[in-house]
Amino acid sequence: MIGRLLKRLSIAEVLLALSVLVLVVVVAVPVFLIFWTALFVDGSMNIDDIVKILSEPDTYEALKNSIVIAAGVTVCSTILGVFFAWLVSRTDLPFKNTMKLLFLVPFMLPSFIGALAWKMLLSPYSGYINKFLMNTFDLADPPFDIFTLWGIIAVETMYLFPFVFIQVSGALERMDPTLEESARISGAGLLTITRRITLPLMLPSIGAGALLVALYSLAHFGVPAILGNEVGIYIIPTKIYEKLHQSAGSFTAIRTGTILASILVISAGLILWAQSAILKSGRFQVIAGKSMRPMLLKLRGLKYPLLLVSVIYLAVTVLLPTATIFLVGGLKTYGLELTMENMTLDNLKYILFEWQMTKDSIWNSFYLSLAAAFVTMLVGTLISYVIVKMKIRGKFILEFLGVLPFSVPGTVIALGVILTWSGKFGINIYNTAWIIFVAYIARYMAFSLKSNSAALEQVHDSLEEAARACGATHWQALKDIVIPLIKPGMVAAFFLIFLPALRELTTSVLLYGPTTRTIGVAIYTLNEDGETVYAATLASVALVIIVIGHFLIKRVTRTSNEGV
Amino acid sequence: MADIRLLNVTKSYGKHRVVEGFTIEIRDGECFTFLGPSGCGKTVVLRMIAGFEQPDEGEIFIGERLVSAPARRHYIPPEERRIGVVFQDYAVWPHKTVLENVIYPLTIQKVAKEEASERALKTIAMVNLGGLEHRMPFQLSGGQQQRVALARALVSRPDVMLLDEPLSNLDANLREEMRFEIKELQKNTGVTILYVTHDQEVALAISDRVAVMGTDGRICQIGTPDEIYEQPIDPFVFRFMGVSNFLPLEEREGRLFVRESAAALDHPIPAGREEAVRKGRLVAGCRPFDIKLMPPGRGTQGVVQRSSYLGPIIDYAVTVGGTELRVQQSIAEALAGGGPLPEGSTVGLHFPDLKWFEQEGELTQAGGAA
Numbered sequence: 001m002i003g004r005l006l007k008r009l010s011i012a013e014v015l016l017a018l019s020v021l022v023l024v025v026v027v028a029v030p031v032f033l034i035f036w037t038a039l040f041v042d043g044s045m046n047i048d049d050i051v052k053i054l055s056e057p058d059t060y061e062a063l064k065n066s067i068v069i070a071a072g073v074t075v076c077s078t079i080l081g082v083f084f085a086w087l088v089s090r091t092d093l094p095f096k097n098t099m100k101l102l103f104l105v106p107f108m109l110p111s112f113i114g115a116l117a118w119k120m121l122l123s124p125y126s127g128y129i130n131k132f133l134m135n136t137f138d139l140a141d142p143p144f145d146i147f148t149l150w151g152i153i154a155v156e157t158m159y160l161f162p163f164v165f166i167q168v169s170g171a172l173e174r175m176d177p178t179l180e181e182s183a184r185i186s187g188a189g190l191l192t193i194t195r196r197i198t199l200p201l202m203l204p205s206i207g208a209g210a211l212l213v214a215l216y217s218l219a220h221f222g223v224p225a226i227l228g229n230e231v232g233i234y235i236i237p238t239k240i241y242e243k244l245h246q247s248a249g250s251f252t253a254i255r256t257g258t259i260l261a262s263i264l265v266i267s268a269g270l271i272l273w274a275q276s277a278i279l280k281s282g283r284f285q286v287i288a289g290k291s292m293r294p295m296l297l298k299l300r301g302l303k304y305p306l307l308l309v310s311v312i313y314l315a316v317t318v319l320l321p322t323a324t325i326f327l328v329g330g331l332k333t334y335g336l337e338l339t340m341e342n343m344t345l346d347n348l349k350y351i352l353f354e355w356q357m358t359k360d361s362i363w364n365s366f367y368l369s370l371a372a373a374f375v376t377m378l379v380g381t382l383i384s385y386v387i388v389k390m391k392i393r394g395k396f397i398l399e400f401l402g403v404l405p406f407s408v409p410g411t412v413i414a415l416g417v418i419l420t421w422s423g424k425f426g427i428n429i430y431n432t433a434w435i436i437f438v439a440y441i442a443r444y445m446a447f448s449l450k451s452n453s454a455a456l457e458q459v460h461d462s463l464e465e466a467a468r469a470c471g472a473t474h475w476q477a478l479k480d481i482v483i484p485l486i487k488p489g490m491v492a493a494f495f496l497i498f499l500p501a502l503r504e505l506t507t508s509v510l511l512y513g514p515t516t517r518t519i520g521v522a523i524y525t526l527n528e529d530g531e532t533v534y535a536a537t538l539a540s541v542a543l544v545i546i547v548i549g550h551f552l553i554k555r556v557t558r559t560s561n562e563g564v
Numbered sequence: 565m566a567d568i569r570l571l572n573v574t575k576s577y578g579k580h581r582v583v584e585g586f587t588i589e590i591r592d593g594e595c596f597t598f599l600g601p602s603g604c605g606k607t608v609v610l611r612m613i614a615g616f617e618q619p620d621e622g623e624i625f626i627g628e629r630l631v632s633a634p635a636r637r638h639y640i641p642p643e644e645r646r647i648g649v650v651f652q653d654y655a656v657w658p659h660k661t662v663l664e665n666v667i668y669p670l671t672i673q674k675v676a677k678e679e680a681s682e683r684a685l686k687t688i689a690m691v692n693l694g695g696l697e698h699r700m701p702f703q704l705s706g707g708q709q710q711r712v713a714l715a716r717a718l719v720s721r722p723d724v725m726l727l728d729e730p731l732s733n734l735d736a737n738l739r740e741e742m743r744f745e746i747k748e749l750q751k752n753t754g755v756t757i758l759y760v761t762h763d764q765e766v767a768l769a770i771s772d773r774v775a776v777m778g779t780d781g782r783i784c785q786i787g788t789p790d791e792i793y794e795q796p797i798d799p800f801v802f803r804f805m806g807v808s809n810f811l812p813l814e815e816r817e818g819r820l821f822v823r824e825s826a827a828a829l830d831h832p833i834p835a836g837r838e839e840a841v842r843k844g845r846l847v848a849g850c851r852p853f854d855i856k857l858m859p860p861g862r863g864t865q866g867v868v869q870r871s872s873y874l875g876p877i878i879d880y881a882v883t884v885g886g887t888e889l890r891v892q893q894s895i896a897e898a899l900a901g902g903g904p905l906p907e908g909s910t911v912g913l914h915f916p917d918l919k920w921f922e923q924e925g926e927l928t929q930a931g932g933a934a
Contacts, residue, residue: 462655465616466713468642469649470669471720476643480668484659 011474012392019383023401026442030416031265031408037419038258053256062239062260065149065228066218069235072153073160073217078210080157081164082202087306089172090198091297094307100169103310104162105318108550110503111159112222112520113539116527117321118155119226120328120536122146126335128324147231156223158317160216164209171205172198190297204278211275215268219409221506222520226527236260237411241510244415254419261412268407325543329536347537358538360515361522368433368518369501372440377493379441380448381486385478387449388456389464405445410506413442417511431513439507444497451496455489456482488557495553502549503542519545566627566646566723566756567592568613573622575608582608583781586622590724591773595750595757599767599804600777606760608781610726613758614649615642627723643672648717648755652729654709656701662688662712663697669720687719688712690749707738711745718749724756731766743770764805768793776801799921802849809855809889811848812923815841825885827864831915840922848918852879852892857901858912866913868905878904882911889913 039045053059087093088100106114121129122144130142145151179201183193221237229238240257247253299306327338329347336342351358386395387402408416417439422430429435459482467477483490505520512521519542526535568590575583582605590596598606611617612632613624618639624632626647631640657665663681666688670680688697691711701709710730717725727746731739747770750757761767767774768789775786778800785797796802799810812823820829823844831848833841840846856863857880869888870881878898880891891913898904905911 460653460655462651462653463657465614465642466649466651466655466657466716467668468616469614469647469726470716471643471672472668473641473643476672481657485657 015386019386022379027404030420033419034258034261034416038262062234066235070214070217073156074210074214076157077161077213078164080161085165085169089169091299106159107162112505114321115155115223115226117324118146152224152227160213163212167205167209207278208275211271215271240411257415261415264409272407325536326540329540331533334532351537361517361519365519369498373494373498376441376444376448376497380452384452384456388453413439414507414510433516436511447496448493451489451493455486459485499549569625571623573619575619593754594772597759597767597771597774599774604777604779605781606777610760615645646723648722648725650713650717650727650730654713656709656712658701661698666715666719687715691715727759809850813846814844822885827885834920845923847921847923852890854917855891856914860910863912863914868909
């Protein structure tokens, strides 16, 4: 029956319609409602009101903080990222390959767990490092205060600099060494070459990485929420959270939220536009496709001091916070000294087997991530297929909609789904797991589209056409040829969604109900309620799950790549 | 087996008209070639016959069956057209073995398992891949992959085979070998073949008939390889079939001269071309090998500008009046005449085999593929 209907409607039209429908429902409507709510009051446009809301001290302050933090994080991450990238790809630093992998570890760790650790170490009076320094040197005041703009910038930088690092070290390795060699032959010294040849060639990659950092920092919730909310430092996403929570859904609060969210969407769109412009301008630059052996700077006497700097940096930014989480998570009570006799496994037993709230959160995160990853992967395959492969009228609508998920930050998605699914269209799933599920699909669609379209672009049109010529229908060609060939891309998409969704905080924190906390939300609320030890215990469980997950992906993606 | 007929087929991409009013008949069982420069629309025509593209106007028949008629919203999808297609990039499925690739059309047709594998193995043997059934494509050379593609297109005994530049990714030796095999396969199976290429050598070697297409998607000439080569209808076709020389001519006192020069041609004004001569539009074309070199003073006078030794032949650039000609001479001939001519020497030229054209636009000298 359905088969016959499908045959009558051309498959192309069916797929296009489905794809448009999904993107409209999941992404376009929520974003549209945000803009609509921001701009219109009782059906008429109201600009004065927007200006009024934006000039209120607390919203104005949040905007200012957002810009300061994003700018600070971008500058710091760029400096760190370029420096370390140059160190591992252009010098004779010992253990380069190991160091390169280690610099990517911060990517794996959820930054809000890092923020939690730094709070335990550096909060003015109770932070372990502050206490230690005050006792040792007999200081009256704590030397560090993590609850400041600088504290937030520092912690975010630790977890975001790999964006720049990856872009720049990749570009440095692919750069055609003959460009530098010819400069050298013309008599230029290494410093001149670096300044006049290498750096200008790297600018597009540096710019692209820096903009990515700016985008993440602007939309990021965890670090500023944990380090800023207590002392009244808000940025756009945390302000939206605060407005919604305090006012329990009053219209003014929602409206302020939508105005701030609109600003986020527009900034994100501008950043992405700038990024694609930069990358395009760099496209014809001289980056060779093959890896070649560039000339390496001999560090000589600086070799081991610089290695030591890198190791210390990693120890401080990765090892120290991780260890802190595990140690505090084992404490009998927060504030005790970190000694063996103060440790217990009871916390772990309690949150894993006894406390319903934490048990629920682990289970919720698991099934929500699994379901969202699976559905988003499939829908992403469908949409990418229509965009990459099909020639059909009306495709430009889909191409336009397909860009949307890339530029919608998590907070905005959460606010959008609240507006869409709280009964406005007859469906009210607010406070249920479904609303988080829908939000995850919107949030991770971009990952799925990216991975799937990359895989589909590898499958030349003629492979599918050959199947058609062999007598296969469009469905059969998809099933027998296209899907098997893009399976690695689909598997990659699944894990690219599953792992980040497992530790998601930004979106879920706006959507959770009494029984639908996720791991991220549970850690966050435990911390907010002062249950620091349990927050740390749950965070260590999360870290273990994440590390195992990454390990599994490596194995799975490796075997599925070998299969083809 | 079937013939292919296209009636008034038109196709545009946006505002760009690729094919306009295209009408052609490909006879049952013949090997027909579309020969034309890249971008002339020949692949688009093939893709419309296959059903991968739909024409904007016109009708396409395969055998008695109307397969595309946009005016009547009639369109038969590729899988129902009973065709075999071989692509330029082989399009062998990388996740299937040779046998799995070749057997696929039969699986789709639900041919019984045993018969299917018997037929597939026979076809694999026919393209000389016996013994490689269980290899994966990445273990095969380019030529072998193209044979897999051929076998896959042949195995279901299609009415027509469409080949889109199937040899252009192969090296020269393999290309030569494969074109004989394709010819041989056609003889054995009797299938109608439509072959699309920009390579005039392949076209001449395998075709029963050739259609030469111009850059604007129009057909310049249809004929047997011999007709196309010996009686080109215009300078474009002549140039496309190989290295070519053009001499613009004019008449003075009843004799032909190279235009605006003192170089006389020892050839009477060809019959029926008086009008063109009078208008100053007569052009003579010839191949490098169709020019005989003689001692100075005889024939048309020219000056050797360049002489290159190319193994069995010597290639000269000779200026006659203001026109440069490519002239080729076999080593034996050169030695008989006292060795290769030095650069700068004067030489006599005789043209035993001139093709006559009327000039329309500008002519480029010595164009075409070398």
